[in-house]
Amino acid sequence: xxxxxxxxxxxxxxxxxxxxxxxxxxxxxxxxxxxxxxxxxxxxxxxxxxxxxxxxxxxxxxxxxxxxxxxxxxxxxxxxxxxxxxxxxxxxxxxxxxxxxxxxxxxxxxxxxxxxxxxxxxxxxxxxxxxxxxxxxxxxxxxxxxxxxxxxxxxxxxxxxxxxxxxxxxxxxxxxxxxxxxxxxxxxxxxxxxxxxxxxxxxxxxxxxxxxxxxxxxxxxxxxxxxxxxxxxxxxxxxxxxxxxxxxxxxxxxxxxxxxxxxxxxxxxxxxxxxxxxxxxxxxxxxxxxxxxxxxxxxxxxxxxxxxxxxxxxxxxxxxxxxxxxxxxxxxxxxxxxxxxxxxxx
Amino acid sequence: xxxxxxxxxxxxxxxxxxxxxxxxxxxxxxxxxxxxxxxxxxxxxxxxxxxxxxxxxxxxxxxxxxxxxxxxxxxxxxxxxxxxxxxxxxxxxxxxxxxxxxxxxxxxxxxxxxxxxxxxxxxxxxxxxxxxxxxxxxxxxxxxxxxxxxxxxxxxxxxxxxxxxxxxxxxxxxxxxxxxxxxxxxxxxxxxxxxxxxxxxxxxxxxxxxxxxxxxxxxxxxxxxxxxxxxxxxxxxxxxxxxxxxxxxxxxxxxxxxxxxxxxxxxxxxxxxxxxxxxxxxxxxxxxxxxxxxxxxxxxxxxxxxxxxxxxxxxxxxxxxxxxxxxxxxxxxxxxx
Numbered sequence: 001x002x003x004x005x006x007x008x009x010x011x012x013x014x015x016x017x018x019x020x021x022x023x024x025x026x027x028x029x030x031x032x033x034x035x036x037x038x039x040x041x042x043x044x045x046x047x048x049x050x051x052x053x054x055x056x057x058x059x060x061x062x063x064x065x066x067x068x069x070x071x072x073x074x075x076x077x078x079x080x081x082x083x084x085x086x087x088x089x090x091x092x093x094x095x096x097x098x099x100x101x102x103x104x105x106x107x108x109x110x111x112x113x114x115x116x117x118x119x120x121x122x123x124x125x126x127x128x129x130x131x132x133x134x135x136x137x138x139x140x141x142x143x144x145x146x147x148x149x150x151x152x153x154x155x156x157x158x159x160x161x162x163x164x165x166x167x168x169x170x171x172x173x174x175x176x177x178x179x180x181x182x183x184x185x186x187x188x189x190x191x192x193x194x195x196x197x198x199x200x201x202x203x204x205x206x207x208x209x210x211x212x213x214x215x216x217x218x219x220x221x222x223x224x225x226x227x228x229x230x231x232x233x234x235x236x237x238x239x240x241x242x243x244x245x246x247x248x249x250x251x252x253x254x255x256x257x258x259x260x261x262x263x264x265x266x267x268x269x270x271x272x273x274x275x276x277x278x279x280x281x282x283x284x285x286x287x288x289x290x291x292x293x294x295x296x297x298x299x300x301x302x303x304x305x306x307x308x309x310x311x312x313x314x315x316x317x318x319x320x321x322x323x324x325x326x327x328x329x330x331x332x333x334x335x336x337x338x339x340x341x342x343x344x345x346x
Numbered sequence: 347x348x349x350x351x352x353x354x355x356x357x358x359x360x361x362x363x364x365x366x367x368x369x370x371x372x373x374x375x376x377x378x379x380x381x382x383x384x385x386x387x388x389x390x391x392x393x394x395x396x397x398x399x400x401x402x403x404x405x406x407x408x409x410x411x412x413x414x415x416x417x418x419x420x421x422x423x424x425x426x427x428x429x430x431x432x433x434x435x436x437x438x439x440x441x442x443x444x445x446x447x448x449x450x451x452x453x454x455x456x457x458x459x460x461x462x463x464x465x466x467x468x469x470x471x472x473x474x475x476x477x478x479x480x481x482x483x484x485x486x487x488x489x490x491x492x493x494x495x496x497x498x499x500x501x502x503x504x505x506x507x508x509x510x511x512x513x514x515x516x517x518x519x520x521x522x523x524x525x526x527x528x529x530x531x532x533x534x535x536x537x538x539x540x541x542x543x544x545x546x547x548x549x550x551x552x553x554x555x556x557x558x559x560x561x562x563x564x565x566x567x568x569x570x571x572x573x574x575x576x577x578x579x580x581x582x583x584x585x586x587x588x589x590x591x592x593x594x595x596x597x598x599x600x601x602x603x604x605x606x607x608x609x610x611x612x613x614x615x616x617x618x619x620x621x622x623x624x625x626x627x628x629x630x631x632x633x634x635x636x637x638x639x640x641x642x643x644x645x646x647x648x649x650x651x652x653x654x655x656x657x658x659x660x661x662x663x664x665x666x667x668x669x670x671x672x673x674x675x676x677x678x679x680x681x682x683x
Binding site for chain 2: 141145147180185186224229323
């Protein structure tokens with residue numbers, strides 16, 4: 001560890017350490033208030049089943065829930081000897097509470113460090129952690145035929161991003177990601193190692209805003225496939241292709257400073273071909289997400305954002321009942337208020 | 347002032363973060379693996395298995411009875427087989443039990459009468475005939491010496507039945523010398539014996555225990571259980587397991603002298619037809635759900651260690667740390683990790 005610290009501070013190019021650290025630290029705290037109309041991602045069929053079998057809701061009384069999320073961010077920029085180059089540190093922690101579904105309460109956070117050596121030129125490393133995120137109750141087939149238990153997973157994603165300009169106002173980013181999605185006991189049969197790569201083309205639209213297109217290819221390896229008991233016999237590995245187009249209009253509309261819109265479509269192809277298992281065999285998902293958001297800066301310190309998202313996940317299967325059982329719609333809306341503080345040590 | 351290493355200035359901050367945050371380790375669910383050693387095609391459904399040394403006797407359903415040699419466990423060898431017509435019966439064979447001390451084999455024509463087979467003459471299989479009465483669900487054989495044995499049967503319409511046979515060296519024949527019948531509180535489905543204690547399963551009425559005392563059999567206690575009590579496995583005089591079909595399984599403990607029964611129910615949402623135990627390893631035969639493994643943590647705590655969908659399992663037995671599973675898919679031999 002001592003060696004790492006010495007190597008790290010050696011980046012500071014031999015200047016006095018305090019010179020570098022004397023710049024401002026920007027802190028933001030915020031509160032998000034939101035609504036999710038389908039927390040458990042139930043299909044229409046499952047919603048009608050829940051009227052006679054409430055156990056599938058895991059003790060919740062409603063399909064929807066109000067949620068609040070508290071967050072705090074901190075960022076720090078350290079300029080190197082060549083003032084056009086700097087290292088940027090960013091960290092964010094979220095604590096989420098779901099008023100109508102206690103199982104969904106969780107925390108998450110990320111750390112990101114970026115080395116930037118010119119306009120649109122950067123390399124970044126990010127570490128994201130999502131802690132024990134509840135999906136819904138499932139039957140633990142390893143030990144039971146009927147007993148439902150809460151299914152939670154933890155994500156630890158690391159990615160490396162490289163950005164470089166292509167031409168004026170246009171730059172590209174390449175991103176390599178490694179996400180460990182490990183489930184809590186007793187659902188470790190779902191454990192996945194997800195590798196993905198993305199290509200992002202960004203364009204700044206002068207006097208308008210920005211637009212980008214992202215293409216993402218991923219492969220998830222079900223590392224507990226074939227292990228242990230009954231539930232491990234199903235291979236949950238998959239491949240996916242995703243495209244994503246975000247557009248931001250930053251010239252302002254009325255009282256709003258920015259308006260944004262994005263579309264995302266994810267095609268996921270599962271590997272499972274279990275003979276006699278109609279529910280999982282040859283199943284594909286097409287996950288569609290549309291998002292619209294607006295942003296208003298109240299003053300130098302206060303920022304308000306609001307967003308609306310529609311998600312429609314279509315499940316494709318050769319069996320119609322599987323498709324109906326796993327296809328769902330979801331609406332989410334939230335408003336966020338963010339307070340910026342600057343700690344500057346001269 | 348801090349002296350720096352100029353050659354590393356552009357990328358070492360990434361190294362710092364990579365070093366500081368390790369990858370996650372997956373959770374461990376503490377389930378047990380079932381490693382398949384070999385599968386034996388028994389032609390008919392494998393309904394029951396009895397292992398004696400390297401000899402494996404198989405109740406092969408409508409394929410009759412088979413004897414397999416497992417001296418090389420990875421490649422079992424069929425020694426002989428007897429079809430239903432060889433045995434002179436019509437229905438499938440549902441149980442086998444071999445007594446090595448007298449070299450006699452016993453089998454059960456399902457829901458009919460036990461069959462007596464003499465294996466005392468090398469390389470010959472002599473079917474001696476059937477005995478006891480119809481609707482026999484299960485039996486146990488107790489040998490008192492090399493010239494005598496008693497068969498205890500769970501007779502579904504008569505209760506507990508005993509048939510004692512003695513060998514007459516003059517005629518070289520086994521004669522049924524005595525028999526008796528003891529009524530039970532319900533219709534027996536299964537039976538097991540340990541020392542002088544007999545326990546019968548009584549379908550919807552739980553279990554009933556009897557004690558053998560100088561050729562007299564007396565009622566000890568009755569205990570009602572959930573579900574349909576099907577098969578009982580005795581570990582000793584005070585501890586036994588009962589397969590209760592749709593109610594799962596029970597571990598029962600009795601306390602002498604008043605025979606108070608303490609119960610632990612497990613596998614409640616499985617359809618259990620038989621229980622076998624080796625040390626802390628408990629294996630439930632769960633019909634279409636295959637085998638379900640449990641860990642006996644202590645006398646009141648039994649934890650699940652995984653359902654293994656190996657086919658439709660009727661019965662399982664431990665022998666030499668191997669698990670022999672009698673299933674519709676044949677006889678399957680496993681080791682538990």
